[in-house]
Amino acid sequence: MTAFNRITLTLGLGFLYAPILVLVVYSFNDSRLVTVWGGFSTRWYGVLLSDGPLLASALVSLKVAALSATIAAMLGTLAALALDRHGRFAGRGAFTGLLYAPMVMPEVITGLSLLLLFVGIDMERGIPTIVIAHATFGTGFVAVIVGARLKGLDRSIEEAAADLGASPLRVFFTVTLPLLAPSLAAGFLLAFTLSLDDLVIASFVSGPGATTLPMRLYSQVRLGVNPEINAASTLLIASVSVVVLGASWLSVRKNGTTAAQ
Amino acid sequence: MQAPSPLTAAPLLRIDGVTKTFGAHRAVDAVSLDLAAGEFLCLLGPSGCGKSTLLRMLAGFETPDAGAITLHGQDLIGLPPHQRPVNMMFQSYALFPHMSVAKNLAYGLQGLGLDRSRITERVQSLLRLVKLEGFEDRRPDKLSGGQRQRVALARALAREPRLLLLDEPLGALDRTLREETQGELRAIQRRLGTSFMVVTHDPEEAMALADRIVVMDRGRIVQAGPARELYERPASRFVAGLLGDVNLIAGTLEPGEGESRSVCTAFGPLRAVPSPAVASAASETSVVVALRPERLRLGDGDTILTGTLVDVAFLGDRVRRQIRLADGTVLRASTALPGDPGDLGIGQPVSLGFAPEAGWILPA
Numbered sequence: 001m002t003a004f005n006r007i008t009l010t011l012g013l014g015f016l017y018a019p020i021l022v023l024v025v026y027s028f029n030d031s032r033l034v035t036v037w038g039g040f041s042t043r044w045y046g047v048l049l050s051d052g053p054l055l056a057s058a059l060v061s062l063k064v065a066a067l068s069a070t071i072a073a074m075l076g077t078l079a080a081l082a083l084d085r086h087g088r089f090a091g092r093g094a095f096t097g098l099l100y101a102p103m104v105m106p107e108v109i110t111g112l113s114l115l116l117l118f119v120g121i122d123m124e125r126g127i128p129t130i131v132i133a134h135a136t137f138g139t140g141f142v143a144v145i146v147g148a149r150l151k152g153l154d155r156s157i158e159e160a161a162a163d164l165g166a167s168p169l170r171v172f173f174t175v176t177l178p179l180l181a182p183s184l185a186a187g188f189l190l191a192f193t194l195s196l197d198d199l200v201i202a203s204f205v206s207g208p209g210a211t212t213l214p215m216r217l218y219s220q221v222r223l224g225v226n227p228e229i230n231a232a233s234t235l236l237i238a239s240v241s242v243v244v245l246g247a248s249w250l251s252v253r254k255n256g257t258t259a260a261q
Numbered sequence: 262m263q264a265p266s267p268l269t270a271a272p273l274l275r276i277d278g279v280t281k282t283f284g285a286h287r288a289v290d291a292v293s294l295d296l297a298a299g300e301f302l303c304l305l306g307p308s309g310c311g312k313s314t315l316l317r318m319l320a321g322f323e324t325p326d327a328g329a330i331t332l333h334g335q336d337l338i339g340l341p342p343h344q345r346p347v348n349m350m351f352q353s354y355a356l357f358p359h360m361s362v363a364k365n366l367a368y369g370l371q372g373l374g375l376d377r378s379r380i381t382e383r384v385q386s387l388l389r390l391v392k393l394e395g396f397e398d399r400r401p402d403k404l405s406g407g408q409r410q411r412v413a414l415a416r417a418l419a420r421e422p423r424l425l426l427l428d429e430p431l432g433a434l435d436r437t438l439r440e441e442t443q444g445e446l447r448a449i450q451r452r453l454g455t456s457f458m459v460v461t462h463d464p465e466e467a468m469a470l471a472d473r474i475v476v477m478d479r480g481r482i483v484q485a486g487p488a489r490e491l492y493e494r495p496a497s498r499f500v501a502g503l504l505g506d507v508n509l510i511a512g513t514l515e516p517g518e519g520e521s522r523s524v525c526t527a528f529g530p531l532r533a534v535p536s537p538a539v540a541s542a543a544s545e546t547s548v549v550v551a552l553r554p555e556r557l558r559l560g561d562g563d564t565i566l567t568g569t570l571v572d573v574a575f576l577g578d579r580v581r582r583q584i585r586l587a588d589g590t591v592l593r594a595s596t597a598l599p600g601d602p603g604d605l606g607i608g609q610p611v612s613l614g615f616a617p618e619a620g621w622i623l624p625a
């Protein structure tokens with residue numbers, strides 16, 4: 001690596017991660033004032049753990065993320081299978097477009113349109129509506145990841161299973177699904193973190209008693225940043241990092257087994 | 262065209278007028294073929310000749326547009342792949358990468374109503390059959406190519422099919438392993454008495470394996486018969502060239518009929534055996550005389566052709582020479598090493614002879 005490359009890499013990484021690093025460092029700040037360093041302390045993590053409303057929001061977020069990622073994983077896999085296996089069915093192009101639209105649509109528009117829909121069908125806003133909203137864009141991501149794996153899958157493996165007497169259902173559950181499992185897990189984890197992160201869409205479609213963690217943090221920041229928020233954000237970053245690293249590890253391992261074939 | 266099956270009168274498998282088109286492309290064109298119980302048959306042809314499509318129709322992965330396929334009198338076409346009493350070994354082996362060798366072998370045995378100990382027993386006997394004892398817990402990605410090939414074969418045999426379909430079973434192996442495996446494949450087939458239908462594009466492999474070779478070209482069967490018949494008495498230039506190296510000398514038929522006919526060529530009249538297609542053809546019909554390189558004799562007493570030696574290649578067990586005739590035609594002559602004249606230099610004049618029964622007259 002040349003000196004120039006080293007410098008640009010450092011600058012690039014710094015640009016991306018310096019703010020996050022500052023936040024993490026200041027979450028261990030002993031001072032009440034966010035911008036003044038008062039020595040190392042973990043006391044804000046203690047405060048955080050006794051902050052009932054914040055913990056309740058974290059629980060809401062986890063629930064929403066788990067449920068919406070599960071729904072997205074199932075729907076996304078079915079969508080990927082339909083696109084990969086059913087040739088050129090009527091409306092295939094439109095289906096592909098609609099599947100990927102929530103991924104590229106501005107969140108404000110997705111949120112607003114879902115809100116109008118829920119109001120229109122007179123559905124009470126709460127955890128279920130956030131789950132539905134998050135599942136809509138999660139489905140697209142799962143479909144992309146699982147679809148890529150399906151494309152690389154040797155169809156003769158499934159044919160061999162059928163040839164050995166397995167019914168289509170048995171082929172799916174004993175061969176197709178296990179082979180898709182790594183990409184399915186990666187898709188699930190991605191949908192999970194995207195749901196955990198989302199502020200905009202959740203703000204539109206949530207109702208009383210369904211405040212997610214990003215919504216709680218955002219409303220607290222409007223009243224003034226305190227070190228407790230830094231601590232909460234640090235924990236959020238840590239959990240998202242773990243999940244994302246897990247997802248990429250799964251997809252690397254998936255590629256490893258493909259190469260061995 | 263179809264030779265009667267040599268072993269029994271009632272065939273195990275009957276393919277009758279099967280046709281399959283993909284768009285405008287006729288992949289398999291009105292193919293009829295019988296297979297006897299216990300027969301080892303090779304479908305041979307260049308890629309795209311329809312042999313793999315035919316195999317996939319037998320396994321149930323493609324549906325014919327027309328025709329009938331029956332196994333022991335039972336119609337197969339209406340049955341989905343998992344209900345057909347035939348099994349297939351795939352070119353890519355298609356082993357289940359997430360299962361151990363033992364689980365791969367047991368996969369086809371589940372759903373047959375066998376209890377656990379019977380399945381374990383059967384898996385063990387399959388492992389013995391393909392000499393892979395001790396490998397039951399390995400994953401396919403921890404096996405060598407040859408071992409994977411044997412697992413694929415054992416897995417396809419697990420359900421004791423009457424008919425086993427093999428798609429290029431040795432295509433992924435290197436040369437030495439391939440020759441060794443050919444012998445093993447034949448031994449296993451003889452021992453089990455299962456009918457094998459192998460698809461291959463390699464004529465040497467087809468000749469080494471099969472009781473009967475069926476040559477396909479552009480979706481049709483062009484000739485079927487034992488290897489020797491196809492090699493020595495091919496029905497067309499295509500079959501002659503597919504089965505091995507061949508010299509072709511163009512000419513026209515002279516009047517006559519019978520066991521051998523005379524062909525008028527640039528080098529004078531040549532006597533050779535006519536193929537059925539030209540046996541009673543009129544004189545002046547354009548034909549070629551097909552001569553296998555090993556049938557040409559060098560410096561023989563009864564000289565038929567003369568030319569100049571242009572190249573000598575030593576191939577270990579034989580020597581191959583290229584001889585240019587007066588009009589520029591280059592013939593290849595191959596001599597077994599014991600008895601090779603050996604002392605011919607490039608540029609020297611050479612005389613060539615062949616027995617009349619060695620030449621084979623084919624339509625041009």
